[in-house]
Amino acid sequence: MTAGDSIANRFSRPEVDAALEPAQAGPAAPAMRERRARIALFGLFGCGNLGNDGSLEAMIEFLRRRRPDAELVCICDNPDEVTRKFGIATRPISWSRHLTGVTRKIDKLFLKIPGKMVDLAQTLRHIRNTDLVIVPGTGILDDFGERPYGMPLDIFRWCLGARMVGAKVALVSIGAGPIRHRLSRWLMTAAARLAHYRSYRDTLSKEFLESVGLDTGRDLIFPDIAFKLHAPANPPPKSAGAERLTVGVGVMSYYGWYGFARGGEAIFAAYIEKLAKFVVHLLDNGHDVRLLTGELTDKTAVDALVEEVGRARPDLPSSRMIAEPSYSLHDLMLQISAVDIVVATRFHNVVCALKLGRPTISLGYSRKNDVLMEEMGLGALCQHVERFDVDNLIDQFANVVRSRDDYRRRIMDRVRQFEDDLDRQDAYLLTLI
Template identity: 60%
Template sequence: MFGLFGSGNFGNEGSLEAMVGFLRRERPEADLSCVCGEPEVVKRTFGIETSPIRRNGPAAGLSGRINRLLLKIPGKLADFAQTVSRIRKSDVMIFPGTGILDDFGERPAGMPYDILKWCLAARLVGTRIAFVSIGAGPIRNRLSRLLMTSAARLAHYRSYRDLQSREFMESVGFDTRGDAIYPDLAFGLPAQIRSPRTRPEALKVGVGIMAYRGWYGFAEGGQSILTGYIGKLARFVVHLLDSGHDVRLLIGDEEDSIAVDALRAAVGDLRPGSRLAHEQVHSLGDVMGQMALTDIVVATRFHNIVCALMMRRPTISLSYARKNDVLMEEMGLGEYCQHVETFNVETLIAQFSQLAAAREKHEQAIGERLVEFREQVDRQDACLLSGVIG
C-alpha cells in the first residue's frame, strides 16, 4: 500500500485502515506492507512492515557535494534502484483512496514525482498496480499533471471515489472507459453509536475547522486566507452561542490544532468567557466519535464531511475543493455548500437555520444513501478479490 500515511491526516489514515481491515479479513495469509511518509507511525499503528517513500540521499560530505554538482542525478538514480528493489518483493501495489491524484499542497518534485517513480518501478518488475476509490483533480501545475496522469496510465486497475474525479481525468485526455466509480473507502469503516437527540431549540453544533491557507499552502497570501477564514467562522460561532446552541470544535488533521487555537482566540475577543468544546483525537474513528456528540455539522475538510454523513448528521460544507460539493450533492445536501475562501456569514446563518428546520428529513435521506454506499463498497471488494488481489 502506498500513500501519505502517518503524517497526522485522519482522512488518509482512515483510508489505510479500511484497506488493511479488508485485506486482513479477506486475505489473512497475505503479507502486508506500506510505503508511506512516516513509516514508524504506521508500523506502530497497524502492525505492518513499512518503508519510506524516498531514500535519504547524500546530504553532506564529498558524496553530497558531487551529487549536487551533478544536478542530484546520482541520488535520483540510487533512489530509483532502491525503489525497484523494494517493490520487487510485492505482488500488488495498492493506492488506497485519498486524493492521491491532486496536487493540493504539493510541488511537482514531491508526491507527483514519487507516484510515477513507484509505478514505473512496479511495472518494471511485474507488480500489479491498483488505484482504489481515489480522488483525482484538480492538478493545477502542468508538470505535476503530466507526472500523475503518466503514473495512472501504468495501473492495472483504477476506480474513483466520485464522478467528478473521473471527469477530471477525461478532461486532461485520459481514457477512463475501463474505470469504475465507488464510494470513498472510509464509508466501509464501522460507524459509531449515535447519541440521543437534543432539544431542537438547543442544538449541539460541530464546527470542523481546517488550517487552510489556500490550495498550495506555501504560496504567497496563505496566512491572510487563513486569517479571513477564522474571522468569518468566529462570527458564525458567536451567532450559534448567542442563539443558545452548544459548539464543539472538530479537526481532521493534527495541523488543524493551530486553527482551533486561532478560532478560540477570535471568539474570545468577540464574546469573552465563551466555552467551546474540543477533545483531542487520534484517528478517523475518534472523529466519528466526536460527530456522535453533535446534531448538525459545519465543516471544511473532506473527511470531516464524510464522518458527519456516516453518523447521519445534516451537514454544511465550507468547501476547499469540488469533491466536498459532489459528495454533498450525492447526499441531497447540494444547497448547503459555500467555498471556504469566499463564504458569506449571513448566508451561512440562513443555511444553518434552514437545515436545522429540516433535520429529520435530511437524516432519513442520508441514511438511505449510506445503505447504497455500503452496497457499492461491497461490490468493489468483490471486484478486487476476483481481479486484482486474486
C-alpha cells in the same frame, strides 16, 4: 443523475458483477498458492492526515478479513508511525527526502539528481517481490500543497517500478484533480495510465482525468472507502428540539491551494475571522460548539479560532465551546456522534459526519466536497472556503435546523447504498489478488 441512484449500478461492468459470487465463498485456500501473496499499500500515510490514515485502515481491515494469508507492506510518508498504528511492515516513499549533512549538500549541488536515482534504485529493490500495489483512496491524484518533484514524482516512480517488476497496480476509490502544475499533471496522469485497475470516488475525478487525456472508458466509480470504516455507537442526537443544539464545526489550517505560495496567511486570517463570526452567532443563539479537526496541523486553526471567539465573547464558559484533539477517524466519529449538525471544511470531516447521518454544511476548498454533498442530496448546503458568506451560512444553518430529521433519514439511506456499492468493489478486488 438522482441522489438515489447507486453509483456502482451506474458504472458497472459484467466482470465486477460476476466477481460477487466467488468472493462470497471466502478466501482461497493457502495450499492453492505457491507462496503468500505480497500486497503493498501506497499513500501519504502516517503524516497526521486522519482521512488518509482512515482510508489505509479500511483497506487493511478488508485485506486481513478476506485475505488473511497475504503479506502486507505499506509504502508511506512516515513508516514508524504507520507501523505503530497498524502493526504492518513499512517502507518510506522517498529516501532522498531524509538525506542529511554532507550527502544532502552533495545532492543539492548536483540538482538533486543523485537522490532521485537512489529513490529509483530503492523502489525497484523493495517492490521486486510484490504481486499487487494498491493505492487505497485519498486524493492521491491532485497537487494540493505539492510541488512536482514531491508526491507527483513519487507516485509515478512507484507505479513505474511496479510495472517493471511485473506487479499489478490498483487505484481504488481515489480522488483526482485538480492538478494545476503542468509537470505534476503529466507525472500523475502517467502514473494513472500504468494502473491495471482504476476506480474513483466521484464522477468529478473520472471526468478530470479524461479531460487531461486518460482513457477512462473501463474505469469505475465507487464511494470513498472511508465509508467502510466501523462507526462508533451512534445514539440519536441528544437534543429534543431546536432550542439548544451542539454544532460540530470542522476547522482546517487552510492557507490556499498551494500553502507555500504568497498570500496564504491572509487567506487563513480571513477564513478564521468569518468562521469566528459564525461560531459567535451559534453561541449567542444558545447552541454549544464542538471544534473538529482532520489533521494534527489543524491545532493552529483551532487555537486561532478560540482566540478570535474569546476576544468577541471574553466571558464565555469553557463548556460552551469544546476543542479536543482527534488522532484517528474513529476519534473524530466519536466526537461527531455527540453533535447534532456539522459545518466542516475538510473532506473527511464531511465523510465522517455523513457516515453518522449528521446533517452537514460544507465549506470546502475543492469541488470534491460539493460532489459528495450533491450525491447525498445536500448540494444546496455548500460554499467555498475562500468565498463563503457568513450571512448565507447562517441561513443555511437555519434551514438545516428546521428540516434536520428529514436530512438525517435521507443521508442514512444514501450511506447504506454507499456501503453496498463498496461491497461490490471489494468482491472485484479479490479477483486481483
